[in-house]
Structure formats: structure tokens, C-alpha cells
Amino acid sequence: MAGHSKWANIKRQKARVDAKKGKTFTQLSRAIIVAARNGIADIDGNFQLRTAVEKAKAAGIPNDNIERAIAKGAGTYNDGEANLEEIRYEGYGMGGVAVLIEALTDNRNRTAADIREAFSKNGGNLGETGCVSWMFDHKGVVLLEGEIDEDKLLEISLEADAQSYEMIDEEDYQGAEIFTDVTNLENLNQHLGEYFTVKEAELRWIPNNFVEITDSEQTKYLLRLMDALESLDDVQNVTANFELVEN
Template identity: 50%
Template sequence: MSGHSKWANIKHKKGKADAQKGKIFTKLGREIVVASRACGGDLGNFRLKIAVENAKAQNVPNENIQRAIQKGAGGSDGATYEELRYEGYGPGGVAVMVDILTDNRNRTAAEVRHIFSKNGGNMGETGCVGWMFEDKGQLRIPREDLKFSEDDLMMIALEAGAEDLEDDTEEFVIYTSPETMEDVRKALEEQHIVVSESVLSPMAQNTIEITDADQARKIVHLMETLEDHDDTQGVYSNFELSEALASEDF
């Protein structure tokens, strides 16, 4: 929706400070370890391939990537991470989901619950908001690197099986089903179109527009605090800022 901002785009625009790179590398490394463990280090596996590409896009050194793949494929070495998803509500009743990789379920659950309650929300039961989301592939295309028009980009993506294209000022975001994400990504690569990020993540089927600046500030703070938790791999919500708030720096 032109003129509005969803959480995924707000987060992406904020970027990451250099001081946070260690934390980013850690989270990306964990995802590679888990993906590699699930497929035995098979680089043809879609999840592992995406995890490696996202790590490279964030300039994670190749030796770190290879070490994480080998650690996962080796099985029992190091910590065993458990994949969890916590669900709840933020200020104003917006839906929030948090994907977690943790080696201590009880500790992480207590810490995430505390973040929710401290920031005007509450953690709910499994499934309380999950029904509002569906998995979608999201491919980000930097506008400055694109040698095609928006119409041409749309045509290439749609012919490969994409569902939609969103113009987000500095970049385009292509949305796909989980089944067609790889085909669309390959079609873009064949046209030498740079994909800066590829993710498969939950996307709200319907959104709640936030028009009050104070409420928006509280929601964004909750989302950022959840994102900053060491065990968090992704945070998702069904809110979007109104056109009047979309350009605000929260």
C-alpha cells in the first residue's frame, strides 16, 4: 500500500549499526547451523541456500559460513538449538509473532514474556495470532542496482510465478508463495537482477492501520526490543503506519 509502512519495511530502512554486526553474524550463523543440521550440510537444500545467501548479503566472512555449515552437518558438536515461535499482542491489540532459536527454552520464554509485558503487550498461547499470517517469500531488489523499468521487473517476476510487487521507495519487494520463491529468485538472477535479501516469513493477511503517533512509538519499541533479543531470528506483526506517520523516525 503506497504511502504506508509495514514492520518489515520499517525494520529494513532502519538498517543495522556497525556495533551490532556481531549480533547479526551470530543470528545468521545460528540459522545456517540449524538449516545445515536439518539437511546434513546439503548446499542444494533451499533453506540452507537462502541462509547462506543472506549471510553473504550481510558480509559475513566465508570462513564463518563454512564453519557454521560444518558445525551443523557434524550434528552433536556445540549447543543444540530448538526452534520455537512465540505469539502475543502488542499495544493496541496488534498481533505479534517471534521466531526463536534457543538452547534454553525456559530462560528464553521468561525473557520474551517479560519484554511483552514491559512494553504494553502480553504473550499469548500458541496459535492465538498465527492464524492471521501466511508464509510468503519476500525478495528485495535495490532500486539503484536495477537496470529494468518497474513494469519490466513486474513482468519478469510474474512470469516466474510471483504474486505481487511493492514499490518501497529505495527498493522493490517481490512477494511469492513458498513454492515459487526459488523459481522467481532464479529468474531474477538469470536477468542479472540483484536480490539483496531473500526471506521466507509470515506475512499478515490483513493489517491494522496505526494513526496515533504515541501508540506507533510504543509498538515499534516493542518490536525493536524483541528483535534485539539474542535468541530472536525474526519478529512479525499485522500493523502498518498510516501515510501521515510513514515518514516518522520512531
Template identity: 65%
Template structure:
């Protein structure tokens, strides 16, 4: 998954740039709304909300924006544009499976934007369920890279985690999503620096993208979808050879 891991690094770098420009605040605010809607509106009693708030604070989101998002999620703030969750699925260039989570106040607008992103890159938007069977939901905990991977593996096992991957700059721990808080809390107690936590869709198998032209189209699709304000998360099952990825970056 070297190429896919490099794409993850690019996304993290892009997120830092976007945060400086303020363009990521909409996505962060909507993540808070979802977390507050699905649990208690108190970060101390809602792990997902606490994680979303911590991420927003790290990006420099003003406190009043965070409080307003929590109020919207808990139903204590009304406006003329209620948000709803939507999931889109489709196939990208080279048969890559793509799963998209969005929040929108206008289904028609969002569907048109997502469909255009696929069509501009040679992919196609599909029906609900066409690719989701290739993914499974997992809890994912991102850590600062650690020098002793064996010690981390032991800590992950003790915490109830399932797996671990590293890419040289960051480690990711995978667990049953119902155990996310338990595993993250244990790792923090063990002294590991937790950068991010969340529930993600992890592909069960990957599609190998072997030529530079297809890889370029796949990454273009990922970027187009990521740049849509209504899109919260994009997941795909592509794997790009390291040499091909290096030729594009």
C-alpha cells in the same frame, strides 16, 4: 503499509550497523544452522543454505564461522548446548499481532526475555496459535529498486510470483514459498539484483495504529524483540500512518 514499510527500512539500516559491530553474527549463524539442518549441508544443493551463507558473507562473517555453522546444522559439530526452534505469539500495544521465530539452547531464558519485552511495552505473550492464523508463509525476494515497475511485474508473473510491493528504496516480490528458488533464479537471469531471499510470515490483514504514543510502544516492542540474541525473526501486522511515523523517526 507506508508506516510498516518505513519500519522495514529502519530494520535494514539497523542491520547494517549491527553487522559492523558484529552483534548480528549470532543470528546469521543460527540461520545457517537451520538451513543446513533442514536440507543438504552443501550450499550448491540447498537454496536456503546458499541464501543464508550469501547473507552472512555480505555482513562480513568470517569463513570459519560459516563453516562451523554448517557443520553444526548437519550434525558434524557437537557442543553442550544444542539449539531448538521455538515460535512465540502474542499481542502488542493497540492489539497488534506479533509472531516471533527463535532459536535457543535455553527455553526458560528465551521465554522470560520475550515475555519481558511484551510486558515492558504494554503487550502480552499468548499461547501458540493465538495469532498465527492471521499470517501466511510466503517466499519473499528483496530487490534493489527498479525504474520500470511494469517490466518487473511481467517478470514476476513469468517466474510464477504472486505479488510485488515497492517503498521507494527497495522492491519485494512475493511468491508461494515452495517456488522461492524458481522465482529468485528467474529474476536473476532477467538481470534483477537480488539482495535477499527468505520464507516469511506475511499478515493477512493489518491493524491501523493511529496515535503517536501507541506507535512508539509498538516500535519499542519490535526493537526489544529484534535485539534479543535468541530471536531470529519478528513479524507483526501493524500499519502506521506516514505522518505519525515521520513524527517519531
């Protein structure tokens, strides 16, 4: 059952190298709005909303802001803002690296222009819908933290219909990532939460193949591209299929 999530490793490497900033209040608030709009406006009955609210609280967003975002998603709060739309963008970075971007926007033209500029300034190209998404699988991911008994993890993961897992044993993080079907994420999260400390549960695009990057110039531009995309308020998540390899 053991598996690997190289992109998660890349993001951890990148966080150390670039001191990557967390998501902005705007990004986290928009995730709450969409989650409330797509389901019921109750964290107990809406897993997507509950995870969005947990991330917002962890980032220090005030409760008033969270409640207002939930109300916007439920349609019970109107401040004249345009409705948010979920859009996926796809493109290529240097070295033929595939990049998948999930965005929430109230202005398609602005978002597309900002994303296109991020690609063009960093040696990449924004592509057509479907140009790289076939290289990714949409999965539910539960991130655990702390020391993990791998035998117990395997037992619980099998009981909860997980597909694979990866142990994380790094200087600044101990834990594991467990992968499952999108529809099974809440079930897996509940099972694991009874035995381990769950840091995060989310839907994520997982690359099914990787491009090894050994050139320092390509590495610089790829990491710069990731930063440029992630810094945009309209962008919620960025995934790419490169693996940094030290010479």
C-alpha cells in the same frame, strides 16, 4: 498483480527512526546451523543454507565461522553445545497489534522468559500458540534493488508464478519486493536473478490485515517492543501487523 507489504515499509521507517542494528553474529550463525541441519550441507543444493550464508557474508561474518556453523548443522562438528530448536512465539502489542516471533534456541525456558519480559515491559502480552498466527500468511519474498522496469518485472514474475509485487521508490531505496508460495521461492529467485539485482530472498510471515496506529505513545511502545525482541540472540525474525499513520 501489484501488492503491498506494509510491514516492510514499517521496518524501513523503523530503521530510519531508530537506526536499527543488524542481526548479530549469533543470530546469523544459528540460521546457518538450522539450514544445514534441515537439508544438505551444500550451498549449491540447499537454497535455505545458501541464503543464510549470503546474509552472514554480507554482515561480515568470517568464512571460518560460517564453515563451522555449516559443520555444526551437518553434525560433523561437536563443541558440546546443545541442539538448537525452532520455536514460534505469538503475542499482542499495544493497540491489539499482533506480533509473531521466530526463534532458534537451546533453552526454551530462557527464551520464553526473555520474550515475555520484552512484551511486559512494553505494554504487550505473550500469548498462546495460535493466538495470532491465523492473521499471517507464510510467503517467499525476493527483494530487488536498483531501478526496475515494471513491465519487465511483471512479465518475469508471471513466468515464475509469483503472486504479487510491490515497487519501492523511497529516498534511500529503489527496488521491489515480489511474493510467492514458500515452495516456489528458489524458482522465483533464479528467474528474477537473470534480469535484476537480487538483494535478498527469504521466507517471511505477511500480515493479512493491519491495525492503524495514530497515537504517538502507542507508536513509541510498539517500536520499543520490536527493538527489544529483535535484540535477543535467540530471536531470528519478528513480524507485526501495525501500520504507522501520521496525524
